[in-house]
Amino acid sequence: MSNSDIIVSLDIGTSKVRAIIGEMKNGAINIIGVGSADSEGIRKGAIVDIDQTVTSIRKAVDHAERMVGIQITDVYVGIQGNHIALQTNHGVVAVSNEDREIGEEDIERVLQAAKVVALPPEREIINLVPKQYLVDGLEGISDPRGMIGVRLEVEATIVTGAKTAIHNLMRCVEKAGLQISGVILMSLASGVMSLTKDEKSMGTVLADVGAGATTVAIFDQGSLAATSTLPIGGEYVTNDIAYGLRTQTEQAEKIKLKYGCALVSDAAEDQKFKVVRMGTNIEKEFSQVDLANIIEPRMQEIFHLIREEVRRLGYGDKVNGYVLTGGTVMLPGTLGLAQMELESSVRIAVPDYIGVRDPSFSSGVGIIQYVSKHMKLRGGGGGSKKPAGRKSGAAAAPKPGIFERLKNMFSEFI
Known part of the structure; x- marks a missing residue:
């Protein structure tokens, strides 16, 4: 660049x-x-x-x-x-340079070779992620440029999606x-932003809890091993608040952001707020504890579903920790609740840039x-x-x- x-x-x-x-x-x-x-x-x-x-x-x-x-x-x-799928493939080429030094062109050709895979007509390749290169059978190479060899191979993960x-x-x-x-x-x-090199190697679940969906990605042996999307997120918490307090969804979202707490034990009884009830002009007072009693069960359910999805993907006992990200995990008390529900080490990943x-x-x-x-x-x-x-x-x-x-x-x- x-x-x-x-x-x-x-x-x-x-x-x-x-x-x-x-x-x-x-x-x-x-x-x-x-x-x-x-x-x-x-x-x-x-x-x-x-x-x-x-x-x-x-x-x-x-x-x-x-x-x-x-x-x-x-x-x-x-x-x-949830249309995203992963599959592994292998690419092999002969090194083209006369002096057998591997260059950019060889890497480009071996990656193109790895992309040759039979796909259904409704699917398309989104990304190709090299897991490792092999030079004349020598494994575990992350960047083969400048090396001397006759045969260059790549093991790659192909990410496909619905056209x-x-x-x-x-x-x-x-x-x-x-x-x-x-x-x-x-x-x-x-994964690049949120996980350390060791976390990717040792088996870590990256859970991105957004508003309408939660993406579960499992990193193992240094690369993305499995991914799945659950149709549940922060919107469901907002909807529960709107239903429980009988107020508009827009008002419920503002209340969640200002007074929300994911753990009842962390909520303050003396923190009060007023809500305009739906269909009337009457305001009713609630405490942060009332609000936490609505939020906690739904957040528990989200973490329960994440854990079940990790098991379904075959990594139930193979993960060494969870990293949470996404807008919904900003709620106070989320980390404590996640540690209890997931029964594992949990941290929240935040970008380290101003703004x-x-x-x-x-x-x-x-x-x-x-x-x-x-x-x-x-x-x-x-x-x-x-x-x-x-x-x-x-x-x-x-x-x-x-x-x-x-x-x-x-x-x-x-």
């Missing part, structure tokens, strides 16, 4: 759309702009209304642009959902007037870190000559159609 590049991530969630602008300067990342907008047109992590989603994306991007004073043209988009979901996501971003530099699995991005020190930004910041770490080595991605996101002559050129670009994108992407 050049010594100063702009990387823009787009995290399209159920409650918020977030655009984050990261600047890569001499190998270090600085977050220079953040834009967010209420998410319309998304239910349980899936797009249900394209026009509303386009409006939300545009608002978030405009917000970020105003903060920094540049025009965003290119973005990396995060994707998640419909991918195309709808891309259509929304294109209709918002943006070019897509790449589509990245949220779990991979969050985004909040678990809800983990995926967006993770995308920027993932791009800077994994795509600078390859032909596509963040190593463009013009900084992605700054207006230039290249951005004014006519855009090819979405399906033509879809056809070519993944060969450039990795």
Whole structure:
């Protein structure tokens, strides 16, 4: 990458759309702009209304642009959902250089070879993640560039998704007037931001508890081993509050953010608030303990379902801890409740950058870190000559159609 590049991530969630602008300067990342907008047109992590989603994306991007004073043209988009699947594959090539030194071209060819896999017509490759390279049978190599060898192999995890979901996501971003530099699995991005090298090696569950869905990703032996999406999240807590206090959902969300506590034992009886009851103008007073009695059972259920899903994926006894992220885990008392329910070591991951020190930004910041770490080595991605996101002559050129670009994108992407 050049010594100063702009990387823009787009995290399209159920409650918020977030655009984050990261600047890569001499190998270090600085977050220079953040834009967010209420998410319309998304239910349980899936797009249900394209026009509303386009409006939300545009608002978030405009917000970020105003903060920094540049025009965003290119973005990396995060994707998640229960249509995501993982499979492993192997690629083998002969080293092409006469002196048998492995170069960029050889790595590119072996990754392309690993992408040759039989897929049903309704599925498409999203990401390819090398687990290890082998040079003449020598295992455990993370970067074979510059090594001498005759035969180069790669063991890789292929991330696939439903074409419909991918195309709808891309259509929304294109209709918002943006070019897509790449589509990245949220779990991979969050893993780069949230987990240490040891946590990835020893077996750790990364649970991203969003508003409409919870994504469970299991990292083992240094890479993503399994992922799954549960259709439950912070929205369900809000709905329970609205039902329990008989108030509007919008009011319930504000009460949750201001007075919410996930543990009854941590709540204060003397912390009082008033709620306008639905269908009347009458206000009724409640305490934080009343509110915690509604929140705790639902949060318990979320953690119970996470634990059951880890068991279903076959990792019940193989995980050494849980890392929580996502907007819902911000509720006070969540960590204590999670430790009791999951019966394991638990911590909450928060991005360590000014302006985004909040678990809800983990995926967006993770995308920027993932791009800077994994795509600078390859032909596509963040190593463009013009900084992605700054207006230039290249951005004014006519855009090819979405399906033509879809056809070519993944060969450039990795």
